[in-house]
Amino acid sequence: MQGIIIATLVVAVIGLIIGIALVAAGKTFHVETDERVDRVRENLPGNNCGACGYAGCDAVADAIVRGEAPVDACPVNSQEAVKKISTVMGVKSVEIVKKVAFVRCAGDCDSTSEKCNYVGINDCRAAALAGISIWECDYGCYGFGSCVSVCDYDAIHVKNGVAIVDKEKCMGCGKCAAACPRKLIELIPEGKKVAVRCSNHDRGPDVKKVCSAGCIGCKVCMKQCEHEAIQVEGNLAHIDYEKCVGCEKCAEKCVAKIITEL
Amino acid sequence: MSRKTFWGGVHPNDQKEFSRDVPYQVYLPKGEMVFPLNQHIGKPAKPVVQKGDAVLAGQLIAEADGFVSANIVSSCSGTVKDIKPRRTVMGTMALSIIIDNDGQFTPVQGIGAKTDYTTLSGQEILARIKAAGIVGLGGAGFPTHVKLAPKNASEIKYVIANGAECEPYITCDDQLMRTYAEEIVTGLKIMLTLFPKAEGVILIEQNKPEAIEAMQKACSAKANVRVLAVPVKYPQGGERSIISVVAGRELKLGMLPADAGCVVDNVSTVRAVYRAVCESEPLMEKGFTVSGDAVAHPCNLMIRIGTSCRELVEEAAGGIKEGMEAKKVLCGGPMMGIAMAGLDVPVNKSNNALTVLGEDEVELAEPEMTSCLRCGRCNQVCPLGLTPQMMAVAAERKNYERYEKKLYGLECIACGSCTYICPAKRPLMQLFKQTKAEIMAAKRK
Numbered sequence: 001m002q003g004i005i006i007a008t009l010v011v012a013v014i015g016l017i018i019g020i021a022l023v024a025a026g027k028t029f030h031v032e033t034d035e036r037v038d039r040v041r042e043n044l045p046g047n048n049c050g051a052c053g054y055a056g057c058d059a060v061a062d063a064i065v066r067g068e069a070p071v072d073a074c075p076v077n078s079q080e081a082v083k084k085i086s087t088v089m090g091v092k093s094v095e096i097v098k099k100v101a102f103v104r105c106a107g108d109c110d111s112t113s114e115k116c117n118y119v120g121i122n123d124c125r126a127a128a129l130a131g132i133s134i135w136e137c138d139y140g141c142y143g144f145g146s147c148v149s150v151c152d153y154d155a156i157h158v159k160n161g162v163a164i165v166d167k168e169k170c171m172g173c174g175k176c177a178a179a180c181p182r183k184l185i186e187l188i189p190e191g192k193k194v195a196v197r198c199s200n201h202d203r204g205p206d207v208k209k210v211c212s213a214g215c216i217g218c219k220v221c222m223k224q225c226e227h228e229a230i231q232v233e234g235n236l237a238h239i240d241y242e243k244c245v246g247c248e249k250c251a252e253k254c255v256a257k258i259i260t261e262l
Numbered sequence: 263m264s265r266k267t268f269w270g271g272v273h274p275n276d277q278k279e280f281s282r283d284v285p286y287q288v289y290l291p292k293g294e295m296v297f298p299l300n301q302h303i304g305k306p307a308k309p310v311v312q313k314g315d316a317v318l319a320g321q322l323i324a325e326a327d328g329f330v331s332a333n334i335v336s337s338c339s340g341t342v343k344d345i346k347p348r349r350t351v352m353g354t355m356a357l358s359i360i361i362d363n364d365g366q367f368t369p370v371q372g373i374g375a376k377t378d379y380t381t382l383s384g385q386e387i388l389a390r391i392k393a394a395g396i397v398g399l400g401g402a403g404f405p406t407h408v409k410l411a412p413k414n415a416s417e418i419k420y421v422i423a424n425g426a427e428c429e430p431y432i433t434c435d436d437q438l439m440r441t442y443a444e445e446i447v448t449g450l451k452i453m454l455t456l457f458p459k460a461e462g463v464i465l466i467e468q469n470k471p472e473a474i475e476a477m478q479k480a481c482s483a484k485a486n487v488r489v490l491a492v493p494v495k496y497p498q499g500g501e502r503s504i505i506s507v508v509a510g511r512e513l514k515l516g517m518l519p520a521d522a523g524c525v526v527d528n529v530s531t532v533r534a535v536y537r538a539v540c541e542s543e544p545l546m547e548k549g550f551t552v553s554g555d556a557v558a559h560p561c562n563l564m565i566r567i568g569t570s571c572r573e574l575v576e577e578a579a580g581g582i583k584e585g586m587e588a589k590k591v592l593c594g595g596p597m598m599g600i601a602m603a604g605l606d607v608p609v610n611k612s613n614n615a616l617t618v619l620g621e622d623e624v625e626l627a628e629p630e631m632t633s634c635l636r637c638g639r640c641n642q643v644c645p646l647g648l649t650p651q652m653m654a655v656a657a658e659r660k661n662y663e664r665y666e667k668k669l670y671g672l673e674c675i676a677c678g679s680c681t682y683i684c685p686a687k688r689p690l691m692q693l694f695k696q697t698k699a700e701i702m703a704a705k706r707k
Contacts, residue, residue: 116603120689126696130353130601 037065039088043081044074049152051075051173064089072096076171099172099187101156101165103147106197106258107140108160111213123149128181135161136210139200141184147176167262188262193246194239198258201234215258221250268506270645271495272679274430274597276469280553280560282433286441288564289578295338295363295568296348296608297323298356302397303404304330309359315342320370320544323359326392332405333395336361337546337566339368351571351593351607352600358608361568375542379452387452387539394538395545395611400424400499400528401594403612406535409527410456412520418457419523420508423450423532425466425473426492426499429595432615434549435529437562439466439473443480446529449536450487457525462487463508464529469494496597497677501526503645512647515670530614545611552579556588556620565609571616572605582618592617597678632686640680640690646673650680650690657697666701674698 041061048056052073054063063069064085071085072094079096086093118127118134124146127134134142143161155169156176163185165176177185184199196215200207204216217235224230229243230250237250237259251259299306307324311317317336324334340362348358379387392407412418423446427435439446450462464481466474468491477489492498492507502513505524513519519526527535530549537543546566553560558580565574575581575591582588592599595617640650649669656665665671674694681691 116601120692121696123696125700126689126692129692129695129699133603 034065036088037061040064040085043077043084043088045076045081045171047076047152049076049173049175051175070094075099076173098190099174100167100170100190100262101172101174101176101185102188102195102262103141103156103163103165104184104186104195104197104199105139105141105162105182106213106260107135107137107211108162108213110160112136112140112211125179125181137200137207137214138210139182139184139198139202140211141182146179146181147185150175150179189241191246192241192244193248193261194244194251194259195262196237196239196258197260198236198256201236203235207235213258214256216256218255220253220255221259224249224253265507265510267493267495268498268503268645269647270643270679271497271503272643272682273494274496274682276494277430277553277596278433278436278469280431280433280555281551281562282436282470284433284437284559284561286437286549286562286564287578289566289569289574290365290367291338291363291566291569291573292365292577293363293570293573294343295336295340295361295566296358296570297334297336297361297568298348298350298358298608298610299324299334300350300356301334301403301567301610301612302332303402304328304332306357307331307334309345311342311345311359313342313344316340317342317361318370319367320373320546322393322395322544323361326395326405330405330408332397332407333393333544334359335395335544335546337568338363339366340364349604349607351602351610351613353603373541373543377540377542379448379455379539382539384456387456390539390542391535393544394534396531396534396538397545397611398528399530399534399548399611399614401598401612401614403610406527406531409525410453412518412525414520415457416459417523418460418520418525420525421450421453421457421460421462422504422508422524422526423462423464423529424499424504424526425464425470425477425529426504427470428467428494428496428498428500429597429599429615430496431553431595431617432551433553434551434562434614436470436473438530438533438549439464439470440476442533443476445533445536446477447480447484447487448540449532449534451484452535452539453525453527453532454486460525464489465498465504465508466491467494467498468492496679496682497645497675500645500675500677502675515673548611549614550574550609551615552618553615554592554618554620555623556582556586556618558583567611568608570605571602571607571609574609575605575616575618579618583620586620588618589621589623590619592619597682598676631688634688635686637685639683639685643679643683645677645679646675648674650694653697654688654690654693657693662697662701662704665697672698672701 044057046057052060054060072082083093112135115136122144124142124144127142141162143158145158147156147163153169153171155166198215200214207214207216215236217232219232221230221237222232227243229240231238305328308327309324311323318339321336323336326333343360343362345359347355350356388407396406398404425439454462464477474491481487534545550563550565591602653669653671678691
C-alpha cells in the first residue's frame with residue numbers, strides 16, 4: 001500500500017515540476033505572431049508555385065502582412081481572394097486583371113523546317129546556348145518544352161513542334177514566359193480575342209523563306225484597325241491591349257493568317 | 263618549382279597530321295569584310311566611322327569604350343557599307359561594321375615603321391598595344407593592354423607564352439612558332455620589360471618537335487627566356503593547367519593568374535605585340551587553321567580578321583573534298599569548338615580554326631546517351647579537381663545553391679574533358695554551360 005502512495009507522489013511531483021517548466025518556457029520563448037498572416041495565407045491558392053518571387057505561399061503571406069508586397073502580389077489569385085486579403089490588411093481592394101500566357105509563334109513542323117541536326121540536352125535553354133536556331137527561323141519556338149517543365153498547372157504543351165497554351169488551365173503566373181530563352185511568351189489580359197502568333201522581326205521576303213506562318217509586316221491589319229490598337233514595328237505587328245476592343249477585323253484580313261483567336 | 267604535368271586531363275586523338283606540316287599561306291579576302299564590335303571580353307567598341315566613309319587597311323574603325331574594351335582596326339581598304347547587326351560565329355547578332363573590300367589593301371601611312379623597343383618606356387609600350395587593338399588571340403579575347411598592367415607588376419615571376427595548342431586539329435600556333443620564332447621571342451622580351459622580376463617561358467607540348475627546336479634556337483642567344491616542353495595532355499593550354507606546370511601552384515577560387523605571379527598569353531598574341539610595338543602594325547591578321555577530314559586541302563592560313571568563313575572554306579581550303587559531305591562545321595576544335603549552322607559569318611579576333619567534319623567522324627561522336635554509371639571517370643579527369651558527376655546531379659535537379667556553393671560549379675572552364683571521357687556519353691559540358699549561364703543571369707537580376 002505504502003509503495004503505491006510513494007510512487008503516485010513521485011509521479012505527481014515530477015508532473016508538477018515539468019508542468020511549471022513548460023509554462024515558464026512557453027512564456028519566455030513566446031514569439032509574437034501576427035494572426036493576419038494566417039488569414040492572408042487562407043486566401044492564397046496554396047500551390048507554392050513561386051511565381052510571386054517568394055519561396056512559397058507562406059512567405060508571400062508574411063511579406064504582404066509586413067507591407068513588403070502588395071495585396072495582389074500573387075499573380076494567380078482571384079479577384080475575390082484579393083478583396084478578402086485587402087479587408088484583412090485594411091486597405092482598398094485592387095482590381096486585378098487576370099492574364100493568360102500566349103506563345104507568339106506558329107512555326108510548327110509543317111510551316112518551317114529544321115536547319116541543323118541538334119544533338120544534346122533536350123531543353124530550349126541548353127539549345128539556345130549553341131547560338132544559332134535549330135529551325136530555319138531564328139526567332140521561333142525551339143519546341144523542347146522548357147516552358148512545359150516549369151508549368152505547375154499542366155497548361156502548356158508542345159504540339160507538332162511548337163508550344164501551345166491551354167487557356168482554360170492557364171493561371172497566368174508567367175513562369176513559362178521567364179523560362180523561354182526566345183522570350184516568345186506574352187501575358188495577355190484574359191478575355192481579349194486576338195493575338196499575333198509570330199515574333200520574327202525580319203523583312204517580309206526573308207520571313208517567307210523560312211516559315212509559311214510568319215508575320216510579313218504588310219500592315220494590312222494596321223489599316224483595318226479603327227482603334228489604332230495595332231502597330232507594325234520592326235516588321236512585326238503588335239497589339240496594344242489597352243486599345244483593342246476585340247472586333248477581330250485584323251484577324252479576318254491578316255494575309256499570313258497569324259493574327260488568330262486566343 | 264615547375265611540375266611535370268597538371269592534375270587530370272585526357273588524351274584525345276590530336277588529328278594534327280591533316281595540316282601540321284602545311285606552311286602558312288597568306289590569304290587575301292575578296293568579298294565584303296565584317297567587323298563585329300564585340301570581338302573581345304568587356305564593353306563593345308564604339309564605331310568612329312560612318313556609312314560611306316573610305317577606310318584604309320590598318321585604320322581605326324571602332325575605339326575602346328571603357329577600361330576593359332579594345333580598339334578595332336580595319337584589315338582591308340574600301341568603303342564602309344553599313345553599320346548594322348550581323349550574325350557572329352557564336353550565333354548571336356551583334357552590331358558590326360561592314361566594309362566593301364576594294365581588294366587593294368592599301369595600308370595607312372606609318373605601318374611597318376621600325377622601332378627599337380628598348381628605347382620605349384613601359385607606358386609607351388602599353389599605349390601601342392592598346393592602340394593596335396590586341397586582345398587574347400587564343401580564344402578568350404581579353405584585352406591585352408589590361409592583362410599586361412596588373413596591380414602587382416613588380417611581383418610577377420613568370421611571363422608565359424602559351425604554345426601548347428592542345429586542341430585537336432588546330433596547328434596554326436605550331437606553324438607560327440616554326441615560322442616566326444624570332445618575332446615571338448622578341449614579343450616576349452617586350453612583355454618582360456614591363457615586369458622587372460619576371461622570367462619568360464615558352465610552353466610547348468612535346469608533339470611539336472619542330473616548333474620546340476625553332477623556339478630553342480631563337481631563345482639560345484637571349485637571356486631570361488626559356489622553352490619548356492611539356493607532356494601532351496588536354497587541356498594543357500588552359501590558363502590554370504599552365505600555371506600549375508610552370509609555377510607549381512594551383513589557382514584558388516577567384517584567383518587571377520597575376521595573383522599567382524603569372525601572366526599567360528598565347529604565342530599569336532605575343533607575336534601581335536611584337537608587330538604592334540616594333541613594326542607599328544595594328545592587329546589585322548592572324549594565323550588560322552582550316553582542317554578536318556572533309557576539306558580538300560587542310561591548311562594553315564595567314565588571314566585578315568573579318569574574312570567570311572565561307573570564303574576560307576571554299577576558296578582558301580579548296581572547298582569540300584570530292585565525294586564527301588560536310589556534316590558538321592565547328593568554329594574551333596572538337597573539344598571546345600561551337601557547331602555552326604551557317605558559314606556566312608566573319609572570323610573575329612579570337613577564332614583560330616574551322617574544323618569541317620565528314621560523315622564518319624560525326625557519327626562516331628554522336629552515340630546514344632544513357633544514365634550516369636557512377637563510374638567517377640569525370641572526377642578523375644577534371645583539370646580543376648571538380649566533381650562533374652555530382653555537379654550534373656545538382657544541375658539536373660536545379661539545385662543551383664549546391665552547384666555554386668558546395669561544388670564550385672562556376673569554376674568550370676568548359677574544357678569538355680568530362681564529356682570526352684564519359685562512357686555513358688552524357689552531355690556534361692553543355693549542362694554545365696547552361697547552368698552557369700542561368701546562375702549568372704539570376705545574379706545579374
